[in-house]
Amino acid sequence: MSARLQTAPFDLAAELQGFGTGADQGAQVTFTGIVRDDSGRMAALEIEHYPGMTERAMNDYGAEAARRFGLIDWRIVHRYGRLEVGEAIMMVATAARHRAAAFEAAEYLMDWLKSRAPFWKREIARDGTGQWVEAKDSDEDALARW
Amino acid sequence: MSARLQTAPFDLAAELQGFGTGADQGAQVTFTGIVRDDSGRMAALEIEHYPGMTERAMNDYGAEAARRFGLIDWRIVHRYGRLEVGEAIMMVATAARHRAAAFEAAEYLMDWLKSRAPFWKREIARDGTGQWVEAKDSDEDALARW
Amino acid sequence: MTLDVLYFAWLRERIGAPRERIETGAATVRDLVAELSARDDWHAAAFADMAAVRCAVDQQLADLDAPLAGAREVAFFPPMTGG
């Protein structure tokens, strides 16, 4: 039951060590977000956050997901700073008795992270120019389902 | 893009080595199923399968999910034989451009595996008696959504 | 024709064997079930409630009306409980 912010890469296997123990655990779901090159000319992302508020928001969302979906365990790791195409940006893991709760909680956390967690992405093109990523209506729509 | 049957434990991290490469990959989802003790007196599960048909069905479902959700990569590993409470039974991993496709494909594969893949579970109680697990209506209902 | 008939889970236990090779003229799965059920009490018990039995013909899921012409392997088992 923890959220963490860092610049360094994370190791999914290490994050899952000791994650979600107990005889009533039946399902674990993980989501990993990876820097994708949509334009064919992107080199990296720069991710800005709001120190203090971002950690608090991630912990609040995690606790809310645990309450709402009866999670046995949850973890959020989110990176900031410069990340190259192909690098993992963030991960979410959820553990529950049943698969439906584990899947729903992971999707809920992702929908919140995408549109309510204080992160802002800038795409850095191969020529060095940067452009802020605009929020997507589809992310707002995804959030509205909860 | 592979499905595998085995008695030995699997290592999620090892399964994800080299999984889903390419600059257009943005999302990976994993699901891990764990032997859960619902009754408080269960020691283990015994999982029976249909050699030949089970491998084929897993590969067919994986290929169908890849087509339907535009997956970049997928993997299914399912164990059989005797598994103690707390052991991982099976895993599914999906890689896609966007998170919605990766989540949906993983849930689709799980719903198929639960109710259409040729596996039969027997619960072994601590006193050594065994009982076949009955199929759940909720698993049929879950499948009906696709 | 010669058919391999396979049983899984509690069907295997009720019949007392995982497989048997039979000679049959059954045209459909339903005919085959009727023929097997008439053999002895064990087969009859296994097929007593067909709502709880699933079937595959040559490793493809099939229903009771599926034809058996050309088939080599028929399997009977309870609803699957994988994952």
Place this chain on the structure above:
Amino acid sequence: MTLDVLYFAWLRERIGAPRERIETGAATVRDLVAELSARDDWHAAAFADMAAVRCAVDQQLADLDAPLAGAREVAFFPPMTGG
């Protein structure tokens, strides 16, 4: 009152600084935006389209009508694009 005002992403770039400490009598976020916009062209440009600006008061998301009484930190930023 003394307020720390923080800016993120393109608001930070338009204003040219990540934060500033100000003295203000603004009663709501809306009053504060009006006061800051009147300072210079950079602030005016940053707040030109308030539909594209989000706000937090003491690190909690807030809307334009949120009161500032007792607040110590107000942040302005574009819609979030995390994950």
